[in-house]
Amino acid sequence: xxxxxxxxxGLLTRGFGIEPDEVSTETTFNELEMDSLALVELGLxxxxxxxxxxxxxxxxxxxSIGQAAEAIAAKAVSIG
Amino acid sequence: MTRAAVISGLGSWLxxxxxxxxxxxxxxxxxxxxIRSRTGIGQxxxxxxxxxxxxxxxxxxxxxxxxxxxxxxxxxxxxxTTPDRxxxxxxxxxxxxxxLGTVPAFDVAAVCTGFLYGLGVAGGLxxxxxxxxxxxxxxxxxxxxxxxxxxxxRAIFGDGAGAVLLTAGDPDAPGALGPLDLASDGxxxxxxxxxxGGSREPFTxxxxxxxxxxxRMVGKTVFRSAxxxxxxxxxxxxxxxxxxxxxxxxxxxxxxxxxxxxxxADRMKLPRERCAVHLDRVGNTAAAAVPLALADAxxxxxxxxxxRVVMTAFGGGITWGACAVRWPDVTPx
Numbered sequence: 001x002x003x004x005x006x007x008x009x010g011l012l013t014r015g016f017g018i019e020p021d022e023v024s025t026e027t028t029f030n031e032l033e034m035d036s037l038a039l040v041e042l043g044l045x046x047x048x049x050x051x052x053x054x055x056x057x058x059x060x061x062x063x064s065i066g067q068a069a070e071a072i073a074a075k076a077v078s079i080g
Numbered sequence: 081m082t083r084a085a086v087i088s089g090l091g092s093w094l095x096x097x098x099x100x101x102x103x104x105x106x107x108x109x110x111x112x113x114x115i116r117s118r119t120g121i122g123q124x125x126x127x128x129x130x131x132x133x134x135x136x137x138x139x140x141x142x143x144x145x146x147x148x149x150x151x152x153x154x155x156x157x158x159x160x161t162t163p164d165r166x167x168x169x170x171x172x173x174x175x176x177x178x179x180l181g182t183v184p185a186f187d188v189a190a191v192c193t194g195f196l197y198g199l200g201v202a203g204g205l206x207x208x209x210x211x212x213x214x215x216x217x218x219x220x221x222x223x224x225x226x227x228x229x230x231x232x233x234r235a236i237f238g239d240g241a242g243a244v245l246l247t248a249g250d251p252d253a254p255g256a257l258g259p260l261d262l263a264s265d266g267x268x269x270x271x272x273x274x275x276x277g278g279s280r281e282p283f284t285x286x287x288x289x290x291x292x293x294x295x296r297m298v299g300k301t302v303f304r305s306a307x308x309x310x311x312x313x314x315x316x317x318x319x320x321x322x323x324x325x326x327x328x329x330x331x332x333x334x335x336x337x338x339x340x341x342x343x344x345a346d347r348m349k350l351p352r353e354r355c356a357v358h359l360d361r362v363g364n365t366a367a368a369a370v371p372l373a374l375a376d377a378x379x380x381x382x383x384x385x386x387x388r389v390v391m392t393a394f395g396g397g398i399t400w401g402a403c404a405v406r407w408p409d410v411t412p413x
Contacts, residue, residue, distance in 0.1 A: 037118060037339055040303045044343060056300055 004050070004076070005069040011045045012065070025066030034061065052076055084256040085203040085214070086249035087405065089148025090412040092375035093139035094240045094362060095127035101235070108231040115235045120338020124238030124363030126223045132164040133241075137219035138177035140241035140371075143413040144215060145178070148245040153178075154211035156185040157202050159194030159218045159367040161396070162225055163187060166277070174217060184211070191272060192334050192395025194218060194367035196262065196403055199246070203257045206248050217243040218367035225274055227294035236337065237295075238363030242371025254385060255408025259320035261313045262401040268305065271298045272396030306340050306394040311347035313402035314392040321404040323388050325350050329407075330383050334393035335359035335369040344392070356382060366395070375412035385409040 005025060012018040018032060029039060039061060043054040046068075052075040059068045100123045101112040115121055127136060137158055145151060156178070158171040171185035190197040195218035202214035219241035226233050249256060275292040277283055283291075310333055318328055325348055333341045335358050345355040358373040365372055370391050377383035385407055392402035 035118065036300050037303055040300055041339065041343055044304065044307055044347065048347070056304060 004073045005066060007049055008046065008065060008069050008072065011042060011049055015041065015045055023065055025069070026064050028064050029059070029061045029068075036061065046072060050076055082251055083207050083209065083248045084251035084253065085199075085206040085246040086253050087244050087255035087257070087408050087410060088247045088249075089144040089146070089150065089245035090243070090371065090375050090378070090410050091140045091143025091145070091147055092240070092242045092372050092412060093136055093143060094125040094372070095131060095136065097126050097128060098123050099126050104231070104235060108229070108234060110231045110235060118337075118339070119236055120357070120360055121235060121363045122360050125240055127221050127239045131221065133160050133162050133219050133221045134164050134170045134173040134177065136221065136239065136241035137170065137174045137217045137243070140219060140243040140368075141174055141178050141215050141217050144217075144243035144245045147410055147413045148247070150213075150245065152180055153183065153213045153215040153245060155183055155202070155205060155214040156180065157188055157198045157214055157216045158185070159188045159190065159198040159216070160220055161189070161191045161194070161366050162221045170219070178215075190367075190395060190397060190399040192336065192364070192366045192369065193262075193393040193397070193399040193401050194395065195242070195370045196260070196391060196393050196401040197399070199244075199257060199403055200260050200262050200401070202246050203260065206246060213245060213247045215243060215245050217241060218369070218371050220366045220368050222295075222366050225293075225295040230294065232299065233295055233297060236364045238365050240362055240365040240368045240372055242368045242375060244371055253408070254406050255410065256406070258404040258406065259317040260401070260403045261316050262399075263309070263313065264397045264399045266397065268398035269396075271302050271305070271398055303337070303340055305398065306336055306400075307343040307347060309398075309400040310334070310344045310392040310394050310402070313400055314344070314390045315348055317402040317404040318390050321388070323404070327388055328354065328390050329387035330354055330356055330377060330389045332356045332370060332373050332377065332389060332391045334395065335362070335364050335373055336394065337364070369393070378410070378412050383407055
């Protein structure tokens with residue numbers, strides 16, 4: 001889970017101009033001012049990074065980064 | 081010897097009237113920064129009330145013929161989402177407008193993928209020996225189907241037309257259409273649609289509140305699907321052409337949205353600089369977008385003879401596709 005969170009923050013840093021020290025597991029995507037298209041872009045990037053299928057509603061703007069990491073980790077376990 | 085369809089002329093036409101983001105902001109709840117950050121679009125062209133799709137197509141077709149140094153073609157294929165009328169097709173009018181006599185002429189309906197479908201059909205007619213040349217036109221007066229109150233579609237779409245002349249030639253000649261991928265998935269037919277006015281919900285049956293004659297799009301789902309489909313299709317044709325991603329000189333994607341285009345390049349592991357961008361000046365012109373972007377890329381020195389180019393598109397249907405071409409020495413007009 002921590003590993004997934006760190007890699008997710010890595011995607012946010014590389015693709016969305018977000019500094020790692022700006023965010024915590026509690027930070028929501030709303031707070032990062034990421035619009036709905038940005039969440040789709042993040043989902044696509046995460047799909048490549050973690051090798052799991054991520055649907056449109058898996059990452060919502062009201063979710064925190066920690067919640068998104070948990071959702072991705074759960075998928076990774078279920079296919080792993 | 082096998083006959084190939086070779087690109088021997090390229091024409092483009094945009095109606096002169098420009099609508100800037102600031103113009104839209106005066107009518108709708110939007111602004112320049114909002115439109116640019118979400119779409120990458122700064123302005124679009126819109127045709128006036130007297131101009132129909134066939135008028136734009138005739139102008140682009142005339143220019144493609146001139147670019148090829150020819151006065152005629154054996155066949156006309158028009159890819160459009162916005163025909164002059166639901167019946168008949170627009171292409172016969174275009175053929176007549178170009179003084180091509182009684183040549184075969186028909187429309188192809190694959191929304192934003194229409195131009196690539198048109199290339200596929202035209203390439204087949206030439207390869208089979210049915211005709212020796214085909215004018216393939218992508219033309220749209222997309223403004224004619226937009227909901228005046230819908231800020232998302234009003235900001236994205238523009239009018240215009242682009243055309244290529246395909247002529248029979250050697251498969252190894254520069255400009256010969258290379259590997260082509262075309263696909264569709266009708267389970268996504270509701271994603272990009274004009275809900276009413278067809279046989280499912282005819283104009284005469286219901287004109288109440290449920291009747292919707294305007295273009296609608298489910299943005300988020302389309303975004304994801306467009307990125308996945310275009311990237312996979314572009315990689316497929318590049319692979320079949322024997323090119324590594326590094327060897328692709330220019331990707332000419334359907335000009336849907338700058339963020340979609342960049343996401344396609346990222347997914348292909350292609351540097352974003354090798355993605356042709358025209359929509360900042362013309363918006364998304366649907367079936368006209370790929371030929372217009374090709375002409376723009378040549379005019380700006382981004383696409384040179386001998387370059388390996390991959391075109392890819394995604395549109396309503398849903399449909400998608402890609403085509404690989406070694407770029408010929410043509411001057412767009």
